[in-house]
Amino acid sequence: MALLQISEPGESTNPHEHRLAAGIDLGTTNSLIASVKSGLAETLADAQGEHTLPSVVRYLENKIIVGAAAKSAAAEDPLNTISSVKRYMGRGLNDIKELGGRRPYEFVDADSAVPRIHTVTGDVSPVEVSAEILKSLKGRAEKSLGDSLTGVVITVPAYFDDAQRQATKDAGKLAGLNVLRLLNEPTAAAVAYGLDKKAEGIIAVYDLGGGTFDISILRLNKGVFEVMATAGDTALGGDDFDYAIAKWIMQEANIQDDTSHHQMRRLMRDACAAKEILSSSDIAKLNIELDDGSNWSGSLTLEKFIELVTPLIQKTLLPCRRALRDAGVDAAEVQSVVMVGGSTRVPEVREKVGTFFEQEPLTDINPDTVVAMGAAIQADILVGNKPDDDLLLLDVIPLSLGLETMGGLVEKVISRNTTIPVARAQDFTTFKDGQTAMSIHALQGERELVSDCRSLGRFTLHEIPAMVAGAARIRVTFQVDADGLLSISAREETTGVESGIEVKPSYGLTDTEIETMLRDSIEHAEDDVAARMLREQQVEAERVLEALESALADDGGLLNAEERKPIDLAAKKLLELSKGNELRDIKDAIAELDNAATEFVARRMDGNIKKALAGHNVNEF
Amino acid sequence: MAQTQTHFELFELPVSFELDLQDLSQRYRDLQSAAHPDKFATASDYERRLSVEMAAAINDAYQILKSPQKRARYMLELQSVSFDDENDMALDPAFLMEQIELREALGELNKTDDPLASLNKIMVDIKKRITSVLDKIREQLISGQLDEAQKSNVKQLVHKMQFLNKLQQEAEYQEENFLDSL
Structure with missing residues (x-):
């Protein structure tokens, strides 16, 4: 209704x-x-x-x-x-x-x-x-x-x-x-x-969660949030505090390393509880149920707890220093330090962070x-x-992106803390006559050796036009989008031929695996796959048409009648097909409309960009 | 956006080595407000792709215009001076000698009594040299169109600047290692 x-x-x-x-x-x-x-x-x-x-x-x-x-x-x-x-x-x-x-x-x-x-x-x-x-x-x-x-x-x-x-x-x-x-x-x-x-000015966000740590330095200016630098450790968090306590309990209670999974889980649970008690108390009583049915009792003092976690907290301060340096600011220039993540409840964490930034961190x-x-x-x-909000988030890539070169070395293509989206091109050539394929190994990290960086995946370029060795000029473009995700495109510059690219992620699912999982999950939900996909496509068609209509209403003047005709035709076709039940047809019609509107969209974006600066220039002169 | 547009044109600024950094960053934000992918989150695939490319181009142009060294090099490139980093590093021997000495000093920090203090001294020294090269570049670029002799002169200076920047990075890397090991 x-x-x-x-x-x-x-x-x-x-x-x-x-x-x-x-x-x-x-x-x-x-x-x-x-x-x-x-x-x-x-x-x-x-x-x-x-x-x-x-x-x-x-x-x-x-x-x-x-x-x-x-x-x-x-x-x-x-x-x-x-x-x-x-x-x-x-x-x-x-x-x-x-x-x-x-x-x-x-x-x-x-x-x-x-x-x-x-x-x-x-x-x-x-x-x-x-x-x-x-x-x-x-x-x-x-x-x-x-x-x-x-x-x-x-x-x-x-x-x-x-x-x-x-x-x-x-x-x-x-x-x-x-x-x-x-x-x-x-x-x-x-x-x-x-x-x-x-808030305006420079702030630091110290985010210590359950399993990860981040520090970001941002500049806030009239709705623009510009990340100046970020650093962190994706395997450091409150979990590690629990591990440290659990290990200490194992030592105290004489629990062996090869104890049962049940015992391990109980230990982690009890360690976490002790940690929470110590946020507001000087001592935490422990009563550990052992596998043989007996119990071990003991207590963890605040002093011991601090001793156990200090090395972990110390580990978060190195990235803080690095982020400040990369941002080019001193601790004194930071106006406020915002504490995020449950682990910042630990008083010792607040204390150490306050000392580092020479100010009381915000905990309100x-x-x-x-x-x-x-x-x-x-x-x-x-x-x-x-639509009229002026919020703009400008974020950065946290780790440098590079390629494997001769001798197991990494050549940096995009350095850490570069604002995204970012695109960088690199030229390659073939080293054999008639070579039509080449492989690129992409890595992320700051070190010089391939073995010290994180392997992202191997990209195989194929359909390179066959030429004599060294004649091809293959321009490979590395693009990192606003999500921080890398994509690679390549083309041979002398012929203009785009290469096909096959990606083999080092630690990720392939497209086929995801598709299979998607299909399985839909089947398990006892959903009608075809009906669901059709419905999704119809909604998409509706969205595309709506967006086009409003764009034409605003900026239709950018097109003359002749230029507008194919767009109107493609839109009409999509509208009709979207009422039908042919998934493929709707998909194709969307693509067709996208294609017909390419020039219009490009002009519109150009116009918007000019407009953005026009206001600025008027203010100035 | 036309491929032939220069970074200065994109920012609607005259080609000049002197620029107001505050104005530049305001222009940058205005451009991103119009082009950033966040403004096109529900737009068509093509629009989203275009917006990522645009935003990347604006970021790239901003990085180049913001940095004096990159800006100088870019201005030479606009005047058809080409750079081949691997091959044309013909710098004067005196400068190279200084570079080698500085590099050696960086390598032998551990032999000094107070490595961190020595490192600081070197970093201040590098900064001074960078400022001095920068001043010379500014003097040269003020005249607009350069003759061949001036071009080659500025090119030398840009190369020197690159050397010094590398050295500075090296020093910062060392500093990071020192601080991490404390």
């Missing part, structure tokens, strides 16, 4: 224009979803009124449980209950941290570049586990907001590399979400904080929800609910 909607003054008069959008903080320990309602960002609660969703997924024989219920089963069913899965995103088997002498789950060495965790329902990849968390949040949002989401923004640690970002985006796709943007967590926090406090914002709120604000703008 359609209800009449009355819009607020100043808001869009067309009720269809308001689109539902959400921001998701997909955390190591906890996740949140937030949305902008009547102008204010707020986190959304589940049916029980809980806002925080523990990032824990339990696989049972015929169902999957996400959240608090899964978390409480962790010690009882350790191998089927996956927590802190964020740590495995975009990572290989070698990266998996061990407590004592064992890994927390049964990892399966699969054919794929992505490790899989063996559970009672089968082997699952970290991407699939994350997708379950996202699905749960999506369901919550749709129930709370009353309709399906047009798009979401998912936050990632600023220091996430390309593989970790891609894995997060894949998880969103798998959960059936339209991921508009991956937003860096500290940047999201800066947006929520900056808009709320109307909620360190748990600020990231999701910032993401919601951006999502609301991205879907077009606030």
